[in-house]
Amino acid sequence: MDQKEWFPFLLAFLISLPWKITTSALPSEKFLHCLSLRSQNSSSIAELVFTQQNSTYSFVLKSTAKNSRFTTPSTPTPLAIITPMQVSHVQATVSCCRKLGLQLRFRSGGHDFEGLSYTTAYKVPFVVIDLVNLRSVQVNVEKATAWVESGATIGELYYEIARRSRTLAFPAGVGHTVGLGGHLSGGGEGLLLRKFGLAADNVIDARLVDVDGRNLDRKSMGEELFWAIRGGGGGSFGIVLAWELKLVSVPANLTSCSVTKTLEQNATKLVHQWLSIGHKLPKEVHMNVRISRIRTSEDEKKMTIQASFGSVFLGKIDEFVPLMENKFPELDLTKEDCLESSWAESILYSNGFPVGIPLETLLDRNRIPATFFKAKSDSVKQSIPATAFEGLWPKFFEEEAKTASMTLTAYGGKMDEIPETETPNPHRAGNLYNIIYVVTWEQKENKNPKKFMSWMRRVHSFMTPFVSKSPREAYVNYRDLEIGANEIDNDEDSYEQAKIWGVKYFKNNFDRLVHVKTIVDPGNFFRHEQSIPPLSRLLKKRVNRSSLDKN
Incomplete structure (x- = not known):
């Protein structure tokens, strides 16, 4: 008998025998009993609750967990996972967790870098609310707005916008499997930030369940709480169930380009030159550089460093190539390096998908598999000397760095115009670039994860003289418990x-x-x-x- 068959009977049993739920009962039993008392239809909510006794519990827990570091046998797991279908299910869960002294975690997509949305290092009883069933997207083309529930992914939002309009977009990230709830809660960087700011800068309303179980909108929660949830990080102020977004206008066709250079092709010099250019380009240009180690085509045993210069331009190829010839001729960008497409298609290309892949790919939540990884971030306020990169390259040739990367994203543009107090995310004027460092490893290598973590710390330490100071800034969506x-x-x-x-x-x-x-x-x-x-x-x-x- 599976959960859907036996759990309604369990709830009915608990309701009929409340005197049996004593102080000696297990926390999970107390929680289920409490939940049953606060649910109008116990059989309905039964289908949305997964306990450790259920055969699908592990699958549900790991289904959206993207960092395999937090799905090992030693990782603390919740007493129960609730997958609510409506606000009342969330309110009942909050009420029961408060009453029983249980901690509560909630996740929208499972991409939390430190697993804080679905596990804990505290070793205390906790419950997870998984918002996977609250994922509707409603686009209003005439008003250029959208209401989106927190359980929807970025890809699901983009797909629905693209289905309705080729000239509307939203300035969120490129990771199409990322949950919108967590992304917006931390600010949300994306391909359009130099033109329209962060994703959170374009939120105009929200619906939140607070600690007292009230369902609040912007007016009823007040401007200070509304300010806090747009970049203050998830898990602190309440559970945001839905967001109203201001959509932005983009050309029907825009330009995506990619140019790769190795050390043998003057990558060091080009990266250094780009650092003095990227943040000064017109707002319509987004550029980043991803640095990684590759094998050379001439000798499979020989390694080199590759810098991949990616760009998205809100305009046509015939406009962008001359612009880059003027601003950054050393890159030698040509029309053959570029592709014109819709905004939604550019998201797929930025993720490395082949040309012509259907837009429905944006709806695939499982397209990107989970992996073991550790990440850190930095803000850059002045150009990094070429000698710094020359000192960094040997670290990328170390054994642990075979799949490591470092990505620098240009700021400037609209980001310089928004006060750092506009939302909790303060990385605005004066920040030239954001850096994310990532090191990944495979299951078989997880017997000794410390060596990969150590590599990340060494790289982060090496970069200390070249990044922001007092404080050394970090981006909250790239959570790092080591700080x-x-x-x-x-x-x-x-x-x-x-x-x-x-x-x-x-x-x-x-x-x-x-x-x-x-x-x-x-x-x-x-x-x-x-x-x-x-x-x-x-x-x-x-x-x-x-x-x-x-x-």
Whole structure:
């Protein structure tokens, strides 16, 4: 008998015998009993709950977990996974977790770099809300807006927009399997950020379930909480179930280009030159450089470094090639390096998919398999000297770096015009580039993951002189617990602990986030290893509840 058959009977049994749910009952039993009492239709919600006794539990838990570091046998797992179909299911789960003292994690796509949306290092009982069933996308072409639920992926949003219009887009990321809930909660970088800013800059409303189970929109939650959820990181303020997005206008056809250069083709010099150019290009140009190690075609045993220059231009090839000939002639970009396509098609090409692949590929949530990886990020505020890259290349020739990469994304443009206090994400004017470093490894190599983690730390340490300082900034959507983490049972010192990592993600916006947290969740129910803490009891007396809407 599978879960759908036996679980309704279990809930009915629990309801009929409430006196049997005593203090000696297992936490999972107490949770199921509580959930049954708060559900109008126990058999309906039964189909949405997966416990460790269910044969499909492991599949559901791992189905969207993209970092295999957090799906090993030693990884803490939840008492139950709830896959809600409606707001009341979320409200019931929040209520029961609060009543029973269970921690709550919630995920929209499973791409959290440190697994914080579906596991915990605290070794405490917890429940996961998986928003996979809350994934509707409603596009209004006339108003150029869209309501999208948090469980939808970026690809599902892009597909629905493209199905309705060739000249509308949304400035989110290129990872089509990434869940929108987490992406928007952290800011959301994408191919259009130099023209339209971050994804979170283009959110105009939201619906959130707060710690008291209320279903709030922008008006009822207030402007301060609305500010906090658009870039303050997920898991701190409530569960955002849906977002209203402002869509942007793009040409019916735009240009995507790719040029690769190796060390033997002056890659070092070209990367260094690009650093003084990329952030100054017109807003319509997005450029990044991905650095990795490859085998040379002449000798399969010989390795070299390859720099891949990727670009997307909101215009035609005949406009872009002359522009690059003028701004960056050393790259030697030609028409043959470029392709004209719709905006949605450019997303697929940016992910390395072949020309002509159907747009329905954007709907495939499982297209990108899970892997073991560790990542870190940096902000760059001044050009990096060529000698720095010459010193970096030997690290990419080390054994652990066979599938490692380093990607630099140009800022400037619209990002220079948006104040760093506009949303919690402060990486605006003065930031020339964002860097993400990634090292991956296979299952058979996971017997000794420390060597890959060590490689990442060495690279990150080497880059210290060339990136932002005081603080050394990081991007919250590229979570990194090595820059700091909260302790589970130390609320009195939680602010000082969190500030270590908080100022790196949010700079001066961190204190404002703490202020909001203190008002909306003073008991710190929504928490994880890098959640925003409330002020301690001694400090929060200074916070005026009425100040929420003044800023």
